[in-house]
Amino acid sequence: MAMRPHVWVLSAVNLDQYCSACAGPAPAEGGLKRCPKCKTVRYCNSECQNRDWAWHKRECDALQKWAATAPSAEHAIPGEAVRCLGRILWGSQKEGLDSPWAQEIRMMQSNRASLQPSAFESQTHLAHSVVRYLGVSSPQELEPYGLRSAGDLVDLISRFTTNTFTLTAPSLTPIGICVAPAVALANHSCDPNAVIVFPRSPSASSAKEPLLHVVALREIAVGKEVRISYVDTTLPKALRQKELKEVYSFVCQCKLCSRAVPADPREALWCPKRCGGICPYPTEDDPLTRCVKCNAPIGDTDAVLDALRVGEEALDKATALQFRDPAKAKQLTSNIIPILTSAGVTPSSHPLLAMTRLHQELLIADLPTALSQETLDETVRTAAKYSAGLQSLLPKGHPVRAVALGELGKLLAVDEPSPPSGSDAAGRFPPSGPARLKLAYESLVKAHEELLIGFGKAGGGGQLGREVREAIVRLEKELGVWTSGIRNALEDTRAARAGPSSK
CATH class of the missing domain: 1.10.287 (Helix Hairpins)
Known part of the structure; x- marks a missing residue:
């Protein structure tokens, strides 16, 4: 199934690299054309610019006013959530508050009643930012957008937060966010039978892009639900459940979460006797762990727990530094991957898998300027470990x-x-x-x-x-x-x- 999302926006760092109308990359010749008024969004050509004007007209004024009152150049462009919500509200006016387009937005599920306490602050901040972006000064000024109370605005933000999809390049690189109400009807599974991609098919013209595709990974029997994953399924159960609870307000009970397994490959160590089996991670409460194949026990579980803790902390730091200080991030990944590997962590396990992927991205980013046989071979080895x-x-x-x-x-x-x-x-x-x-x-x-x-x-x-x-x-x-x-x-x-x- 393929459809155009109701709305989509690029993240701020991608506004000068992708077209804001079709989400295509900058043309090899000539680059992107910048909007002469707001100087924020860019387009492939005049066709894309003209096609997007009906949506960008209100947005253009809002972006200019936001930039004029921003405390610094760093905050001159509002975040993608603010800009996407702006397009939803202007789109509801443009299409009509009683139009099928606007009704589909309102039909998306709101989790306002079951919001976690940790979500209140972020959603309140987002609400204030949206009000400022729209340029309204009183609740009454929100009525033309179909918002008759503060509760209506919170409901909209809740619908948006729990039903937004990541807009990606064909390579799965995140470039923005989008809202597609029909696809948001699909429920979650940590072992999904379908996925969401933006493949940019040759048969689709740029006028129809970005085109969101829902693709079946395997046969889905008649009467069975089409299920997608709301989270990264390579993460361990505890991390998946935490994100699902905090963002989507439910506890997952899919087969992957409810089925008991001797050892989850997302949290596993190699057998100390190298029999080919794996051992589940030890925990503080239950440090004893054995190979599920030969029953050999892991010896120094304290060292394993220390390595996993250090690995988690380093992954968070390296991820935060990836674009701000890539050299420091690469130093972290280079130092921590051998520690996790020597502790016996398998390539599929967290945080080693995520660390390997990040290390690969950092190495690839360096290849054009530092291509040597040693660097190229290290990048290949890292990519092979990640793929495995x-x-x-x-x-x-x-x-x-x-x-x-x-x-x-x-x-x-x-x-x-x-x-x-x-x-x-x-x-x-x-x-x-x-x-x-x-x-x-x-x-x-x-x-x-x-x-x-x-x-x-x-x-x-x-x-x-x-x-x-x-x-x-x-x-x-x-x-x-x-x-x-x-x-x-x-x-x-x-x-x-x-x-x-x-x-």
């Missing part, structure tokens, strides 16, 4: 797993700056030369197969599927050149050994 960690958590075809495989394949296909030779290349990972290209090809083929599931077969796996397919074709040609070269060299060698008499 996802294999035991996510089903085949899950977009996150498919994208990770594609990233690994693309990294393996990067030209080696100074490939090792002879004994230096023996038995190492990643391999070098033709073996590296072959591994890149195999990874991309698997990625393409999974992209056709997670991003939709009809659209060829979306934009990312097309890019991976093109990379596969290039590698096929390159591998063909290698094969022909080797075959010709062997024939020349045989001919030289045989001598003239063999002709």
